[in-house]
Amino acid sequence: MHRAYHSLTSALSTLRAAIAVASAAEAHRRPAAADLRRLGIDETKFAAIHL
């Protein structure tokens, strides 16, 4: 039960991070470092992309 809850919250957090990064990128803004980390994206490498 605890494991299922943990998986669900982890999946929701990843989804939230993906939504946050997507909306920031679409508005040509730099996404939050914590959201990028959650998605396994290196912050400095992401910053090198010409948004």
Next chain:
Amino acid sequence: MSAFEFLMQGLGTAADPMMLLYALIGVTLGTAVGVLPGIGPALTVALLLPVTYRLDPAGSLIMFAGIYYGGMYGGSTTSILLNTPGESASIITALEGNKMARKGRGGPALATAAIGSFIAGLIATLLLAFLAPWIVKVALVFGPREYFALMVLAFVTVSAAFGDSALRGLTSLFLGLALACIGIDQLTGQARLSFGVPELLDGIEVTTMAVAMFALGEALFIAGQRLQVEDEVTAVKGSIWMSRRDWARSWKPWLRGTFIGFPIGAMPAGGAEIGTFLSYATEKKLTKHPEEFGNGAIEGVAGPEAANNASAAGTLVPLLTLGLPTSATAAIMLAGFQQFGLQPGPLLFATNPTLVWGLIASLLIANAMLLVLNLPLIGLWVKLLTVPKPWLYAGILLFATLGTIGANPSAFELGMLLGFGVLGYVMRLFGYPIAPIVVGLILGPMAEQQLRRALSISQGDWTTLVQSPIAAVLLGIAALALIVPLILRARGKGEVLSQLAGEED
């Protein structure tokens, strides 16, 4: 008839030489706008709306869908070769794709993106074809209150659930809903919010609004950013073909990307980008080569590129079956349907099956065209980047103005185009999302009509809205879609704050 038979019939319609030509124009334009940074499919479809006003409805819609698919294909080219995503759904492709190109593996990166896009587009279009009749069957039992609940759900998800501020999203939505009230009331014949201006009695033209918000507003915003990007195209060295090892490492990400992107695209306001980021996170978790991520891992290109194409097909599921736009491009396509007097939804499948199935089948053909167009003509697409940016923005403004004047020749319409264009620019500048205002304008009158119909049937009893189980469930989901993201956002802020505190310690 079964979905398969309808699809075969649709293929017959889509194979008509004129339809093939429309599809070819659509995918070519789509690839071009995908390649050009700053111009996306939403802007292009918006620009073409007034121009296609007098063309064949089926052909125009096939062209719009081709642009949407083409945009998803073309975006990867500049991501990989230039580290500049052609459109937002290809941002994550740049992360691994450009590293691959710098290592001399640009060919396999472009190939895995194109083949992955093709496979995802194929599977997702088939999923769309076989899922749509089921959803239509369910939607056919919908009455006014169910439709109203569905639209409330669409309003909430488009404005509040996604994006970083529910307040900004809702502000944009209510602006759209207010604009939708302008004109003559369909039920009573009273003029509303027209302020004695005769031109406002017909209401705000959705086409003008879409062109102003997405074409003018976006062009002004991009031009105003003065981005100084060093356009250094990484040359494609060596073979463009994938090795056996590349194939072995790509096929699973293609499939996973498809099954992540498709439902995300069908989710209201999901947007293709979200699927690409989730696909990247999944591939990074599952990879056997974690050391390559960030340095040119082929899985990081294959998965997200499949996800963004699957997402485009996913977007068409709610659009065609329920008349619900879940992305900016879908909202403009809905305006496209409406300009031909067509209302997407379950009834369209019954009243105009040739058009709907022709459109779905044409996606399969467009997908094959894109594979042929993209890989061999890569040099030609890259050359597009040499077009000076000021020419591009001036061209968009000119084309948008001429198109609107052509469809509605009046100085008032031109004034509205420019006014809304500036509004679109200001909204972008202050971080207000654009899709909710357009969705509010398009769906607002429909939601109002269904609400008033439901209340007429119940003789003014508001509780009727929650007495139908389907409507109650839909309104419940809408409430959750409003509340859960607020909690998640608060939790996210909490996480960031605690991390910051940890770093300070």
